[in-house]
Structure formats: C-alpha cells, structure tokens
Amino acid sequence: MSDSNSFSEQEKIDSLEARVKSLERQLKRQKIARKNAESLLDTYSQDAYLANQSLRKSLNDAKKRERELLYLNRTAAQLTKSQSGKGFIFSALASAVEFIGACCGKAYIVKNGALTAGDDDTVLLEDGEWQSNPELAKLLLNELPIHLEENYEHWCINVVDRPDTHQEARVLHFMHEVNEDEYAWFALLTYDDHLDEEMLYVLDTTKHYINFNSRYQHKKSKLSIQQDELSSVKKDRDSLEERLISADKMAMLGQLAAGIAHEINNPIGYVRSNTVVAKEIFSDYQHALDEIGKLCDEAGGEISEKFNACTKGYSLNESAIEIAEMFDESLEGIERIIDIVKALRSFSYPGSGKHVKLSAIDAINSAMKLTSNLHRYKNHVSLVAEQGDVSFMGNAGQIQQVLVNFLTNAIYATEEGKHIYLRVERKGDKALLIVQDEGVGMSQVVLEKVFTPFFTTKPPGDGTGLGMSISMTIVEEHGGFIDIKSEEGVGTEVTLQLPLV
Known part of the structure; x- marks a missing residue:
C-alpha cells in the first residue's frame, strides 16, 4: 500500500516535471517567436519609417518642382504679353517674390546715374500687394551697389539684420542692363538661409528672361521704327x-x-x-x-x-x-x-524754271484775271497797295499758280456778296502778298492739317487736297514762307512772304 502510494506520487512528480519541462519548452519557443516578431516588427517599422521619409521627400521634391515649373511657366507667359521693359521687370519681381516665399522685394531702375523707379517707401509682399515700409525699403536700397554699371552673372546674397525684428535675414540681389545708361536692380528679402543652390539656379532664369525680353523689346521697337519709316516712305x-x-x-x-x-x-x-x-x-x-x-x-x-x-x-x-x-x-x-x-x-x-524780277501787283492782277469767272458775279475782289508796288525774284508761272490757289480757296470759302481783299505790303526785306477773305474760316484742327497732302475740306471731286502742299513746296523753293491766320465765322488771311529784290 505504501509502495503503491509512493509509486503514484512519483508518477505525479514525474508527470509534473514533464509538464514543467514542456511548459518551459513552450515558453522558450514563445520567447523566441516573440523575439523574432519584435525583430520583424522593428525591421518593418524601420522600413516603414524610411519609406515614409522617402515619400515625404518625394512629395516635397514634387511640390518644389511644381513651384519651379509654375514659376518658370508664369515668367515665360509674361514674355507673350509684350510688356514694356519696365512692366516686365515688375512682373518678374512679383514672380520671384512668390516663388521663393520672400518677406518682400523691390525693383529699382537707374538711368544716367539717377534713380527713376523704386525711390519710394513701398515694398512688394509675397501676396502681391505693395505696402509702405520705409525701414525695409531703406535696407534693400542700402544693400545694393546702386552706382555699379556692370551686370551680375548670378544672384548675390548679403547677410543683414532686419531693423523691424532684429533677426538675421538674407538679401538676394542682381543687376541687369536694360538699355544704354539704364540699369534695373532686383532685391529680395528672405526670412532665413533656406534657399538651396537649385532654387537659386531656377531663380537665375529671371535674368535670362529679362535679357530675352529686353532684346525682344529692342527688336520690336526697331521693327516699329522701320515700319513707321516704311509707311512714311510709302506715303512719300x-x-x-x-x-x-x-x-x-x-x-x-x-x-x-x-x-x-x-x-x-x-x-x-x-x-x-x-x-x-x-x-x-x-x-x-x-x-x-x-x-x-x-x-x-x-x-x-x-x-x-x-x-x-x-x-x-x-x-x-x-x-x-x-x-x-x-x-x-x-x-x-x-x-x-x-x-x-x-x-x-x-x-x-514759266521761263524754264528761271527766276526773274516780278511785280507783286502784276502777279496779283494776273491771278485775279485767271479767276475772274469764279468771283465776277459772286464776290467783291479788290487790290490794295497803299505802300505801292514791290518786286521780288521768282518764277512767274509758279508764283501765279500759288496766288491762283490762294484766291480760289478764298472764293470757295466766302459767301456771295462778301469781300476778298488782295494786299501788297513791304515788311523789312520781305514782300508780302496777302489774300484776306470774309469767309467761314478754319478751326485749329483744320489749320494744323492745311498743308497735309490730300487733306481737303471740299466735297469729294471738288479738290485733290494738293494745292496748299504744292504751294508750300513752291514758296520754300523761292526762299519764302506762308503764314495763315484764320478764325471760324470771321475769315482767313493767307500771307505769302518773299525776299525783296
């Protein structure tokens, strides 16, 4: 009985020991599995972290590339707007301030050593608004070698202390020669030194765009001048x-x-x-x-x-x-x-272009006779020569053509029954042949165009608009000039001045 009980207890002990050993083995396996799981989880977590960091970097790079592309696209698009040099400079400044997220920016234009743009207290903010800030405007201007007359190759960076926040900041700047003796300066104030070389490289395209725009505007201006000259030649x-x-x-x-x-x-x-x-x-x-x-x-x-x-x-x-x-x-x-x-x-x-001594009274009488059918039954035409006759050198036919033109215009502009006076006067060394009418007169606008070829106030078919232009040419060839005074509703006085003999 006792042996039997001893045997049973021994079996129980052996069973318990076996159970403990089994549990120990299970615990050991679980520890190993847990360790392996922890190691795997740690590896996975590290890979996930690295993947996340890589993804974040890729996302930041993509955003950076997007900003760069938007900046380049916006700056390039400004070239298609055919802006003037000054307008393009300020548009490029706004793009640069927005691209790098600058605190503010400012553009200056120096012509013949004098500041013609940027001499105010305003600065351009990142949101595109101009704001008055005398301290920052002065800071930017003081950091520029404004009297330098050589182009920068790249953007320059100056370390400064901001007067408003007393913190360290950076001023980026470069200069561009717009025209001869005219220079444009760019200045950007950044919050810190976060700009990398690649961003500065992209920002440097601003200089190339401005150069391109300057050449384009120069070519455009030159083409416009040539077109004007061609148009003038065509008109001539x-x-x-x-x-x-x-x-x-x-x-x-x-x-x-x-x-x-x-x-x-x-x-x-x-x-x-x-x-x-x-x-x-x-x-x-x-x-x-x-x-x-x-x-x-x-x-x-x-x-x-x-x-x-x-x-x-x-x-x-x-x-x-x-x-x-x-x-x-x-x-x-x-x-x-x-x-x-x-x-x-x-x-x-007309004497084959030869100039001979002519009488002013004879010339006017001839013009009156040639136009007598126009004024005989319409106007009172009279010759006044209180100082007597005067003589001058000229081509009889051409002078007669001028006087006939003046008298014809006076007859056309003067109502029936009104007077036309032809006067001969002497003024210093000049002979004056004057045609004065009591006609409708001319406005200032018409008076300014009276010598323009093909300009006429007559109805279509009644005049070519060449009479006064040809008359001016003839008179200038005679060393004289034509003076016209006119007032609407009062009349017109045309004076032909020629050198006395």
Missing part, C-alpha cells in the same frame, strides 16, 4: 506719284492754255485792229455827218427840214452815241481778252 511715294500726276495735268493744262492763247492771239489781233480802224472810220463818218448838218442848216428851208426830219427819224444822234459806246466796250473787252491771253501765256511758259 504716294504723295510723289500724286504730285507727278498733278504736275502732268498741269503740264497738259499749260500746253492746252498755250495752244488756246496762240489760237486766240492771232484772231483777236485782227479784231482789235479792225475795231480800232472801224471806230476811226465811224468817227470820220460822224464828223462828215456833222458837217452835212451844218451845211443843211446854212442852206435852210426845205433842205434843212428834211435833214432834221431824217436825223430824228433814224435817231442818228442817239445811234452815234450808242455806236461809240459799243466801240469803247468792244475795245475794252478785246483788251481784257488780250490780258487773259497774256496771263495764260505767262502761266504756260
């Missing part, structure tokens, strides 16, 4: 073509006038001669009739009565007076035709 060419056409028409008109003058001159000579002779013959007949009348009166009686009756019946006395007046009027008309022919001949043969 068109003007010359029109003047050549006008000159050709004037030459044809001159030939026609010469032909008419020649054709009229011969027959009018016969008419004049015959009229003078007929007047003399009629005068002889009248004297003879008077003698017959005296003889009849001396004879008296029936002879005298019949003669007197015949004289009254045929109105011989009245007819004789009327015929005498007709002869006088005819001769006056013939003389007028002869004067017109002379004026036409003078207009047609």
Whole structure:
C-alpha cells in the first residue's frame, strides 16, 4: 500500500516535471517567436519609417518642382504679353517674390546715374500687394551697389539684420542692363538661409528672361521704327506719284492754255485792229455827218427840214452815241481778252524754271484775271497797295499758280456778296502778298492739317487736297514762307512772304 502510494506520487512528480519541462519548452519557443516578431516588427517599422521619409521627400521634391515649373511657366507667359521693359521687370519681381516665399522685394531702375523707379517707401509682399515700409525699403536700397554699371552673372546674397525684428535675414540681389545708361536692380528679402543652390539656379532664369525680353523689346521697337519709316516712305511715294500726276495735268493744262492763247492771239489781233480802224472810220463818218448838218442848216428851208426830219427819224444822234459806246466796250473787252491771253501765256511758259524780277501787283492782277469767272458775279475782289508796288525774284508761272490757289480757296470759302481783299505790303526785306477773305474760316484742327497732302475740306471731286502742299513746296523753293491766320465765322488771311529784290 505504501509502495503503491509512493509509486503514484512519483508518477505525479514525474508527470509534473514533464509538464514543467514542456511548459518551459513552450515558453522558450514563445520567447523566441516573440523575439523574432519584435525583430520583424522593428525591421518593418524601420522600413516603414524610411519609406515614409522617402515619400515625404518625394512629395516635397514634387511640390518644389511644381513651384519651379509654375514659376518658370508664369515668367515665360509674361514674355507673350509684350510688356514694356519696365512692366516686365515688375512682373518678374512679383514672380520671384512668390516663388521663393520672400518677406518682400523691390525693383529699382537707374538711368544716367539717377534713380527713376523704386525711390519710394513701398515694398512688394509675397501676396502681391505693395505696402509702405520705409525701414525695409531703406535696407534693400542700402544693400545694393546702386552706382555699379556692370551686370551680375548670378544672384548675390548679403547677410543683414532686419531693423523691424532684429533677426538675421538674407538679401538676394542682381543687376541687369536694360538699355544704354539704364540699369534695373532686383532685391529680395528672405526670412532665413533656406534657399538651396537649385532654387537659386531656377531663380537665375529671371535674368535670362529679362535679357530675352529686353532684346525682344529692342527688336520690336526697331521693327516699329522701320515700319513707321516704311509707311512714311510709302506715303512719300504716294504723295510723289500724286504730285507727278498733278504736275502732268498741269503740264497738259499749260500746253492746252498755250495752244488756246496762240489760237486766240492771232484772231483777236485782227479784231482789235479792225475795231480800232472801224471806230476811226465811224468817227470820220460822224464828223462828215456833222458837217452835212451844218451845211443843211446854212442852206435852210426845205433842205434843212428834211435833214432834221431824217436825223430824228433814224435817231442818228442817239445811234452815234450808242455806236461809240459799243466801240469803247468792244475795245475794252478785246483788251481784257488780250490780258487773259497774256496771263495764260505767262502761266504756260514759266521761263524754264528761271527766276526773274516780278511785280507783286502784276502777279496779283494776273491771278485775279485767271479767276475772274469764279468771283465776277459772286464776290467783291479788290487790290490794295497803299505802300505801292514791290518786286521780288521768282518764277512767274509758279508764283501765279500759288496766288491762283490762294484766291480760289478764298472764293470757295466766302459767301456771295462778301469781300476778298488782295494786299501788297513791304515788311523789312520781305514782300508780302496777302489774300484776306470774309469767309467761314478754319478751326485749329483744320489749320494744323492745311498743308497735309490730300487733306481737303471740299466735297469729294471738288479738290485733290494738293494745292496748299504744292504751294508750300513752291514758296520754300523761292526762299519764302506762308503764314495763315484764320478764325471760324470771321475769315482767313493767307500771307505769302518773299525776299525783296
């Protein structure tokens, strides 16, 4: 019994020992498994941390690249807006301040050694707003070698103490030559020294963009000047073509006038001669009739009565007076035709461009005769020469062309019944030929364009707009000039000044 109990207890002990050993083995395996799990978890956690850090770095790099691309894209887009040099500089400044997250920025422009932009107290903030801050504006200006006249190759960085926060900061700056003797300065104030080399490299593209814009604006300005010159040449060419056409028409008109003058001159000579002779013959007949009348009166009686009756019946006395007046009027008309022919001949043969001594009164009289059909029944045209006649050197046909143009314009602008005065005056060593009308006058705008080729206030078809332009050219070739005074509703006074002989 006791042996049996001992054996049972021993079995229990052995069983418990085996159980303990089994538990120890399980615990050991669990410790190893736990250690392995902890090691694996530590490795996984470290890998996760490294992956997270790498992801964060990639995300930051992506954001940085995005900012760089946005900055480059924005700066490049500004080139397409064709801004002026100054406008592009300030746009580039705003992009740079936003790109690097600067505290503020400012641009300065120096021309011929003087500050022409940036001499105020404002600075550009990161949000694109300009704010008054005299301390920061002064700080930025003091950090720039403003009188330097050599371009920087890259951005320069100065370490400064901010006067507002008394903390260390950085000033980035560079200078660009915009034009000859004109320089642009950029200055950016950053919070710290967080800018890396790559960001500065990207920021450095601002300089290249400004250089490109400057060259573009220079080429654009040069092209604009060339286009203006080309346009001016085209206008001059068109003007010359029109003047050549006008000159050709004037030459044809001159030939026609010469032909008419020649054709009229011969027959009018016969008419004049015959009229003078007929007047003399009629005068002889009248004297003879008077003698017959005296003889009849001396004879008296029936002879005298019949003669007197015949004289009254045929109105011989009245007819004789009327015929005498007709002869006088005819001769006056013939003389007028002869004067017109002379004026036409003078207009047609200007003396091959030679200048001769001319009379101002004769020149004006010729112009009056050539335009008589325009003003005879419309205006009162009179010549005033209180100081007497004056002489000058000139081409008779060309001077006549100028005066005819002045007088024609005056007639056109003057209402029926009103006066046009032509005056001859002397002023120092100048001869003044003046055409003054009581017409509608001209406004200041019209007066400024009066010598512009093809400018006219006449209806289409009534004028070419070349008269005053050609007149100015002729007068300048004669060493004179034209002065015009006009007032709307009062009239116009055109003065031709030429050197006295």
